[in-house]
Amino acid sequence: MSYFSDIYHGIQTLLTGMGVTGKYFLNSRKGAITQQYPDNRDTLKMFERFRGEVVMPHDENNEHSCTGCQKCEIACPNGSIEIIWDRQVDPETGKKKKMIDKHIYHFGMCTQCGLCVDACPSDAIKWAPNFENAVYDRSQLTRVLNKPGSKVRAGVE
Amino acid sequence: METATINNNFKSEEYFINMGPQHPATHGVLRLLLTIDGEIIKKVEPDLGYIHRSIEKMCERDSYQQIVHLTDRMDYLSSHINNEAVCLAVENALELEVPERVKVIRTIIDELTRISSHTLWWGVMGMDVGALTSYFYGFRDREMINDIFEETCGARLTMNYNIPGGLMQDIHPNFVKRVKEFIAHFKTKLPEYDKLLTGNIIFQKRTKGVGVLSKEDAIAYGASGPVARGSGYSCDVRKHHPYSALDKVSFNEALHTEGDSYARYLVRIQEMWESVSIIEQLIDNIPEGDFKVATNAVIKLPKGEYYQKVETARGELGVYIISTGGKNPHRMKFRSPGLSNLSLLNHITVGGKIGDLVATMATIDIVVPDIDR
Ligand code: SF4
Ligand code: SF4
Numbered sequence: 088m089s090y091f092s093d094i095y096h097g098i099q100t101l102l103t104g105m106g107v108t109g110k111y112f113l114n115s116r117k118g119a120i121t122q123q124y125p126d127n128r129d130t131l132k133m134f135e136r137f138r139g140e141v142v143m144p145h146d147e148n149n150e151h152s153c154t155g156c157q158k159c160e161i162a163c164p165n166g167s168i169e170i171i172w173d174r175q176v177d178p179e180t181g182k183k184k185k186m187i188d189k190h191i192y193h194f195g196m197c198t199q200c201g202l203c204v205d206a207c208p209s210d211a212i213k214w215a216p217n218f219e220n221a222v223y224d225r226s227q228l229t230r231v232l233n234k235p236g237s238k239v240r241a242g243v244e
Numbered sequence: 245m246e247t248a249t250i251n252n253n254f255k256s257e258e259y260f261i262n263m264g265p266q267h268p269a270t271h272g273v274l275r276l277l278l279t280i281d282g283e284i285i286k287k288v289e290p291d292l293g294y295i296h297r298s299i300e301k302m303c304e305r306d307s308y309q310q311i312v313h314l315t316d317r318m319d320y321l322s323s324h325i326n327n328e329a330v331c332l333a334v335e336n337a338l339e340l341e342v343p344e345r346v347k348v349i350r351t352i353i354d355e356l357t358r359i360s361s362h363t364l365w366w367g368v369m370g371m372d373v374g375a376l377t378s379y380f381y382g383f384r385d386r387e388m389i390n391d392i393f394e395e396t397c398g399a400r401l402t403m404n405y406n407i408p409g410g411l412m413q414d415i416h417p418n419f420v421k422r423v424k425e426f427i428a429h430f431k432t433k434l435p436e437y438d439k440l441l442t443g444n445i446i447f448q449k450r451t452k453g454v455g456v457l458s459k460e461d462a463i464a465y466g467a468s469g470p471v472a473r474g475s476g477y478s479c480d481v482r483k484h485h486p487y488s489a490l491d492k493v494s495f496n497e498a499l500h501t502e503g504d505s506y507a508r509y510l511v512r513i514q515e516m517w518e519s520v521s522i523i524e525q526l527i528d529n530i531p532e533g534d535f536k537v538a539t540n541a542v543i544k545l546p547k548g549e550y551y552q553k554v555e556t557a558r559g560e561l562g563v564y565i566i567s568t569g570g571k572n573p574h575r576m577k578f579r580s581p582g583l584s585n586l587s588l589l590n591h592i593t594v595g596g597k598i599g600d601l602v603a604t605m606a607t608i609d610i611v612v613p614d615i616d617r
Contacts, residue, residue: 101445103443107440108377108440120387120388134394136394136396136397200402200404201404
């Protein structure tokens, strides 16, 4: 007798499970989380805090706010940031001042930990939400963040 | 006479095969050396080293702020809890009292991490015993948690949201709303998990009485987490040594005594319910305040030895720091739950069928980068 009750019970549990899947089969549009990437590129919006890559925003006068203090370089756990700096004469005050020559960011080594952006005292670097970063050659992942000819914004210490 | 020759011709012989390191059922790059006789397992030897990154050695080079992000890459499914372990160890050493707000937020995200890890495990567990559907349902619910993490912490897995002294940034304004939405959603989905898999006759036949681990062996092998609790060994660090805001909430430790795969499965399902209840107790009462206390830019721990343990989704993670007073630890050691849990795999699978090895391994819920640091 237990043979038949086992079969009955077994089929019952299978039907219970199929009830769940059947419910989703009939309401397949509801609650779907699948994103139609890459077709939805135009509408896809990443969260504002998403850590994609480190960028240095420049304003319309080609000025950034990096003073060359090297705090980001020290904070970085794996040497992804390299700052090349020298002392140049500030045209306004006439005094010699530390300025960056190049802010080099090795994106290929970066672990997106966020310590550099957290460490920067003048908010000179921030996160950009780009995530499509495949390139053909490793060297393309080494980026100079300050644009050519840019200089530090006046008043940023 | 005749029967003897036939038996001779069909004499079975022990042989050896590799499972992994590239095998979907080993959940990462784990190589198992199997000695089998037909379908019966004679010996299982895990072979590690395929994803060794010498994290402990790297810690000796890094500052205490930098160490935190390395622990993301150990048990990547409990990254926030790993981060917290290091931060708690450093904070205790510095005798730093973090604000209540930080403690509550940390505990909420811990429990979300635990749910996300267990939903992933549930999906994969179903897949390992041949039920692909559960995989999609598990990942669907996990996706909502990942969105919460991405919005508040900035990343889905390697969040690095904890810093010694607090959190990297305050929670996102949408955090509370989204967590509440998730909890409401998840409470309707968990019963579906039971309908789909827990009660399923095939699943029960595959797991009940398979891979039995006795309580004595669980203790002897140093098992922790759901694996030990499935054998009736009460070892929840959250219960016995509460940290962060866990002393303010009431919850039950999930315990089952059978010790088989099914018991370990039930422990995790029950833990998800408990995590839901912990989050519900805290989410409405996040205290106002700062999200971090200032620490020195260069953290130097006083000379000495420090140990902090936390309960990750897989068991007890211990962080052991020896400091000589400098800005880097002299030695850093992680006691990962996965290694001890994996060490008992041979013990509980020998004598069983090779198909059950996959199911049993799924209930141990290993994450290989955690074992192989
Ligand atoms: S995100 Fe982390 S790894 Fe990347 S450059 Fe900044 S500090 Fe270095
Ligand atoms: S980016 Fe910020 S932290 Fe780095 S050198 Fe410039 S100002 Fe200093």
